[in-house]
Amino acid sequence: MQVTETLSDGLKREFQVVLPASELEKRLGDELATLKDRVRINGFRPGKVPVAHLRRLYGRSVMAEVVQNAVAEAERKIVDENALKLANQPRYDFPEDKDEMEKALDAKSDLAFKVALEVLPSFEIVDVSDVAVTKPVAKVSDEEVTEALERMAAQQKPFAAKAEGEAAAAGDRVVVDFVGSIDGEEFEGGKGEGVTVELGSNTFIPGFEDQLVGAKAGEERTIVVTFPEAYPAQHLAGKEASFATKVNEVQTPGEVTYDDEFAKTFGMDSLDALKDALREALQKDYDGRSRAKVKKDLLDRLDEKYSFELPPTLVEQEFQSVWQQVVADMQRSGRTFEDEKTTEDEAKAEYRKIAERRVRLGLVLAQIGETAEIKVSDDEVTQGLIARARQYPGQERQVWEFYQKNPQALAEIRAPLFEEKVVDHILGQVKVNEETVSKEALFADEDETEGEGGESAAKAEA
Structure with missing residues (x-):
């Protein structure tokens, strides 16, 4: 197998792969020889079927397998010998001339094909010791616990x-x-x-x-x-x-009395226990919001520090994912680009910038995580899968089996876990200033933190 690089332009690479007819013939012969000991054909004793007869019966299907194996081998050879990290699956271009391809499949001529691929960019991890981020925090007040009780009572009255x-x-x-x-x-x-x-x-x-x-x-x-x-x-x-x-x-x-009996209707032993549970649940929401805001602040700082070429295909895939959601949301709400005081072209340009940001931050988080040897254990993935299954009451088994049988879907469980670990790692290297704020301030601009992470990039690790 001869592999020759024909293009190196930015993150794009192309290679010409040639399998001489003699090598095709040898690979086909080796496969047929192995097949001879496995097949059973009437009129022939086991292992005694002539190779020429096997070639007439199975030659084309075996050659298709030979070519498939050669393609996989070529990809490994290209990646290993050039120390490449692929941004996506390679594209293979085979001869369009049918006669030429037929001759190659009969091992009467060389098989030549092209491999086009994009590689991940190479960049240095920057020092973040000078970075400072703000983490807004809020504590649940007694009044908020009372308001939660009143909402529960309104449902029970x-x-x-x-x-x-x-x-x-x-x-x-x-x-x-x-x-x-x-x-x-x-x-x-x-x-x-x-x-x-x-x-x-x-x-x-x-x-x-x-x-x-x-x-x-x-x-x-x-x-x-x-x-x-x-x-x-x-x-x-x-x-x-x-x-x-x-x-x-x-x-x-009618009136609802807040007492221990009221608490028992919610499975609590006493009113104090119910209040404690409400406070804990509310605080968990507040802490989650604090985490989202400090994470966005951190990602903003990282985005300012990194600038490098992005794989076009990754950006396009991310943009299409974002744009499909935008269009679906607008159709569901009945709004138009004119309602949003913009045009479709302007909106596309804005969301393409968002896609580029996600890809850039994703690649940064992936490389930082790899360098720091951050791993997500199988136990952590299992816990994440259990949490996902619980989101579908009555369908837990089906959800569990779906993820277990689909490695790509399971990677969607692992990727955000990896990302959060990397974020924690970086937060340990920067200065985090906690700022006590009101509940209203904590939850202001809630939509702005959604979709700001580098989820698309953590996939590089997964």
Whole structure:
């Protein structure tokens, strides 16, 4: 096998691979000789089938396997001899001339093909001892725990029917039947019977609950509302609808007492235990938010320190992933680029920069992790997989089996674990300034921290 580099341009490489006809013939003969001892053909004793007969029967399929093995061997040879780290799977170009390819598959002429690939960039890890990042932190207050208790109580409060003739007020519940129509025609999904509506909960179409205030049991009303422009059902979005509504019952809420008995309805031994659990859960959310913000700050600092050529294919793959999500979100919300005060071309340019940032940071995190010999253990992956399976109650076994049978999917569990370990490693090298802030400040600009990590890069390690 002869391998010759024909192109070295930035991160692009191309190689010409040639397998002489004599080598093809030898490889084919070796495979057929091995096959002779395994096949059973009527009229021949085991191991006594003539190679020429085997070639007539299986020659083309065996040669296809020979070529496949040669391709894999060529890739290993290129990578090993040139000490390359591939950014993606190589592209193989075989002769387009059918006659030429047929001769090669019959070992009557040389087989020549091209291997095109992109390599990962080489760069030095920079010193970050001069980097300082800010970690905003907030502590859960007693008032926030009380607010959480009140929200839980609101979900648990008992309701009882109001006296006959009493009107519904904000905070009450009404049980209704309704039939919706647009321009006099009923529409799919617009009919309900025995539906409970809590007035003031803002869970129905805007205006629906307000028009039930003052209603009494047995009363019939026509409720007219307009579906929001961003309503998920596109055929209803922005349209005015009428609902012929009958009030079956008006219910008023009872009082909930915060005591040990209330706590027991949530599986806690006492009210103090419930409060402690709420505080811990809220603090976990706050700490997670703190982590996300200090991580974004760190990644911003790293992005300022690194500049190197990026593999075009990796950037394009990341951009397509980001752009598909953007388009899907816009379709779901019913918004347009004009609504966002931009154009599609401007938006694409902005999101391509985001894709480039993700790839750059990913490669940086991957190289830092490799240099620091950071590993993710099988036990850690298993714990991550268990956590993922728990997100699908009732389907845990199916989720577990899917990941176990798909190494690429399992790598999606390992990659973020690796990334978080690398981030911890870097945070240990920089100055972290903790800043106490309010809950509102901690959760401000929440969307900005989403998708800012180098997830695409941790895949290089995985």
